[in-house]
Amino acid sequence: xxxxxxxxxxxxxxTAETLGHSLxxxxxxxxxxxxxxxxxxxxxxxxxxxxxxNNSFKKNNSSPLIMATIIDDEIRKIISSxxxxxxxxxxxxxxxxxxxxxxxxxxxxxxxxxxxxxKYYKERLNAISLSLTCDDGMGTNxxxxxxxxxxxxxxxxxxxxxxxxxxxxxxxAANYPxxxxxxxxxxxxxxxxxxxxxxxxxxxxxxxxxxxxxxxTGTSKYAxxxxxxxxxxxxxxxxxxxxxxxxxxxxxxxxEMATKALETLNIARKFI
Amino acid sequence: xxxxxxxxxxxxxxTAETLGHSLxxxxxxxxxxxxxxxxxxxxxxxxxxxxxxNNSFKKNNSSPLIMATIIDDEIRKIISSxxxxxxxxxxxxxxxxxxxxxxxxxxxxxxxxxxxxxKYYKERLNAISLSLTCDDGMGTNxxxxxxxxxxxxxxxxxxxxxxxxxxxxxxxAANYPxxxxxxxxxxxxxxxxxxxxxxxxxxxxxxxxxxxxxxxTGTSKYAxxxxxxxxxxxxxxxxxxxxxxxxxxxxxxxxEMATKALETLNIARKFI
Numbered sequence: 001x002x003x004x005x006x007x008x009x010x011x012x013x014x015t016a017e018t019l020g021h022s023l024x025x026x027x028x029x030x031x032x033x034x035x036x037x038x039x040x041x042x043x044x045x046x047x048x049x050x051x052x053x054n055n056s057f058k059k060n061n062s063s064p065l066i067m068a069t070i071i072d073d074e075i076r077k078i079i080s081s082x083x084x085x086x087x088x089x090x091x092x093x094x095x096x097x098x099x100x101x102x103x104x105x106x107x108x109x110x111x112x113x114x115x116x117x118x119k120y121y122k123e124r125l126n127a128i129s130l131s132l133t134c135d136d137g138m139g140t141n142x143x144x145x146x147x148x149x150x151x152x153x154x155x156x157x158x159x160x161x162x163x164x165x166x167x168x169x170x171x172x173a174a175n176y177p178x179x180x181x182x183x184x185x186x187x188x189x190x191x192x193x194x195x196x197x198x199x200x201x202x203x204x205x206x207x208x209x210x211x212x213x214x215x216x217t218g219t220s221k222y223a224x225x226x227x228x229x230x231x232x233x234x235x236x237x238x239x240x241x242x243x244x245x246x247x248x249x250x251x252x253x254x255x256e257m258a259t260k261a262l263e264t265l266n267i268a269r270k271f272i
Numbered sequence: 273x274x275x276x277x278x279x280x281x282x283x284x285x286x287t288a289e290t291l292g293h294s295l296x297x298x299x300x301x302x303x304x305x306x307x308x309x310x311x312x313x314x315x316x317x318x319x320x321x322x323x324x325x326n327n328s329f330k331k332n333n334s335s336p337l338i339m340a341t342i343i344d345d346e347i348r349k350i351i352s353s354x355x356x357x358x359x360x361x362x363x364x365x366x367x368x369x370x371x372x373x374x375x376x377x378x379x380x381x382x383x384x385x386x387x388x389x390x391k392y393y394k395e396r397l398n399a400i401s402l403s404l405t406c407d408d409g410m411g412t413n414x415x416x417x418x419x420x421x422x423x424x425x426x427x428x429x430x431x432x433x434x435x436x437x438x439x440x441x442x443x444x445a446a447n448y449p450x451x452x453x454x455x456x457x458x459x460x461x462x463x464x465x466x467x468x469x470x471x472x473x474x475x476x477x478x479x480x481x482x483x484x485x486x487x488x489t490g491t492s493k494y495a496x497x498x499x500x501x502x503x504x505x506x507x508x509x510x511x512x513x514x515x516x517x518x519x520x521x522x523x524x525x526x527x528e529m530a531t532k533a534l535e536t537l538n539i540a541r542k543f544i
Contacts, residue, residue, distance in 0.1 A: 012528055013531065022362070026378050026380075027377055028375075101299055160400045167436055167439060
């Protein structure tokens, strides 16, 4: 049976989706269909959302789940009058939090993913811009400005991890692919010594690397088993000789690679 | 007084940070210091975290807040023995959710930000890759493959919004800057007619655009008031003539721009 989930928020819906998704992945073999309704910030919009929820109930003859973040009491009340099972993530924590912090909460909607702090906003845009400048071995002359430098074979997830670090945490994240010329010559790239404390290495199993590369380029020397094994061996030696911390990223998500890099290099996250 | 917040998780800590940040932005004038401890997945690590929390208590003579997502009951118990005020976001919802879904939850940690679904993981990497290919007016020959195309003046937030859409939702998001040559000629770019249903426009107040550009290029024609006013006027006319939906993005965050674009174009989010 299909389980319908409505994510409802008076803001973007991202917080509701993030926690809701975390909770739902704890249940296996669920056939989930998700519907997000953002910006439910008037009673009219709340009533329109209730109508959608009740239609889903009627159509599927089963109560949908509602995962919600709603600041306004009246809107929350309207949503809770629907035929869905409501999990509202704000109200349950805001009251005890208010007692501990000894101040009322603002009741202003959409604060967490809005531009409420211009300084952070600008810092985040700059981080994204610099990370793009320093993508894929470019912009090495900016390495004095970056927070970290991810290195590893091409197609191991360095670029997505850098973009995630910039977007999520406002960190300036460069990445540098170790290619044949780096691995063949005796001297390592100059930046390795100067910025050693910023460098984190990725490894990936040769077989997985081969598959990822084949998907992109088809059969080629670059995607051959021999090349992938040679590269990974060389790169692991490179890390050991240069005392660069590294992880096997084969089974890690972007979020996990990002988190491991920050943890190892002892870099504090921003924006939290 | 400074409020210390520990984000503690047996996974990456991202869910704890997201909800915790949403809650905390409801309180004004808090001087917050955040510390994230990810991968607390053994009793030893839990006890080490408790030590850090208790040290913070001793040093500041005030209980830190703990925002946590912990699946394992024993680890949660250890953390709750500390001198912090614990808000744990999983346990409170998992039991009622388990009753509704009529199945136990898996108790496996780190599921939500892990690579538990290879298909999604690949789709997400492809989305990031294509979004980079179609950044800043490049890759228009791939517009048949993309989910949406953001257009607008240069430096209005198109690139970060596209990267966010790709990373967060696995959507293939192109962006195209409307520059003088598009605005001066009578014929609009060819893709506008063919992919009209995928296009969403950004506007930004000329004054804000001027400031953003000046920060990047200093004084220049590109960053002049005259140029910014001229561009924005032309672009708004362009949207109206071509019947392109648009928003004023001046005071919107990346998440808000992304959400508004999806809502308007009626594009479903993925990965939720």
